[in-house]
Amino acid sequence: KxxxxxxxxxxxxxxxxxxxxxxxxxxxxxxxxxxxxxxxxxxxxxxxxxxxxxxxxxxxxxxxxxxxxxNNGFKALVTAGPTHEYIDPVRFISNKSSGKQGYEIAKSLKNNGFTTTLISGPTNLDPIDGVNLIKVNSAQEMFRKSLQCLPVDVAVFSAAVADYKVKNKEKEKIKKKENMDLTLEKNVDILKHISNHNSLRPKLVVGFAAETNELRKNSLKKLSEKNCDWIIANDVSNSEIGFNSEFNKVSIFYKNKSEEIIPKMKKSSIAKEIV
The missing domain is CATH 3.40.50.1950 (Flavin prenyltransferase-like)
Known part of the structure; x- marks a missing residue:
């Protein structure tokens, strides 16, 4: 309450x-x-x-x-967490995303009257009461489920989707070797695809950018290339914010290239500011 x-x-x-x-x-x-x-x-x-x-x-x-x-009657879609791109049945490529910021955004949208669906990669977070939770593992699964959830009014793509996947996943566990080469191929770009989907594009498309350098330059480039309405960026090289932290500090870049900075605060408070 x-x-x-x-x-x-x-x-x-x-x-x-x-x-x-x-x-x-x-x-x-x-x-x-x-x-x-x-x-x-x-x-x-x-x-x-x-x-x-x-x-x-x-x-x-x-x-x-x-x-x-x-807001009652409006629909929102949020993606959160990492994806796992399997090399074999027990090993995978992933990243350090905890999913906390995405979960908080979904919670805030729900609290503001939106009918909210959260598509989550593997995390240790508890489900949110009143939010429709869909669990996935890979980028391809997240992409498929995202398409199935359309149309929505607002889509927030905060998941840290792996950029690459293994081209030929092994069916059996790979035995230890002196050396091993992996061939990677690009994963589907969920944000770009949905943001350019003419018939089912949400009214507001928000992307996230986890950067380690040149945050403004890289974020504006992503904003343009992905054709989204906002890019919310943070500096993941700072251990006090971002991945696995309870806190965050973000910059919001809008279509007109203006920037709004939300100072360091708990991710729950960041979510309220965003929503």
């Missing part, structure tokens, strides 16, 4: 570092904070800490429910 808090206190109490730290914790837990306002206080001081007027609190919560009603 959604919880709204309307704090009110002396300006010095409100601005105190320990209080601000606790407010941020509450936000990261999913609480909605209304106010406080700047004005005269009962203690005689002036500043930030005055309780928001009851009528404005009512209007804020009422607008939240109206927002849910407006």
């Amino acid at each position: 959604k919880i709204f808090l309307a704090p009110a206190m002396n300006v010095q109490m409100w601005l105190h570092a320990s209080n601000q730290e606790n407010i941020n914790k509450l936000k990261n837990f999913g609480y909605n904070i209304i106010g406080p306002e700047i004005g005269d206080m009962a203690c005689g001081e002036y500043g930030e800490g005055k309780m928001t007027e009851p009528e404005n609190i009512f209007n804020y919560i009422n607008e939240y429910f109206r927002h849910l009603e407006r």
Whole structure:
């Protein structure tokens, strides 16, 4: 359930570092904070800490429910996690994606009234109540399931899909050798295919870019080449954010090449900012 808090206190109490730290914790837990306002206080001081007027609190919560009603009937598709491209029955090519950011985006979309489907590669994450979860292993499976879920209004492709797969997967476990050569071939580009699908293209297509260098340049290139509406990029070379971290920091690049930066915060909070 959604919880709204309307704090009110002396300006010095409100601005105190320990209080601000606790407010941020509450936000990261999913609480909605209304106010406080700047004005005269009962203690005689002036500043930030005055309780928001009851009528404005009512209007804020009422607008939240109206927002849910407006989104009711809209469909969203989210992909998350890595893919496994098998070499033989026990070995595969993959990456370090945990799927956490994609799961949080799916949860946020659901909480905002969207009928949400989450297509997930292999992760250790729990299913989300109210979200239709489809589990897959390979990029080809994710591609097939994504097509089956169309049409949708919004599609967020946050999965870290393997760019390559093994051309000839072995049916039996490969025995240990001194050397072994693998022939790889390009995987299907799910984002590019769906973003250019004239009849079933979602109204909003969002791609993700996990970069280690030249984040802006590479993200704008991907935005253009994939024909998507947004690219959400993060620097995965920073161990404090991105893969396997509870935190993230992202840049959103829009069609007009403008950029919006969301500072480091928990992935749940990043998801709320995105949605």
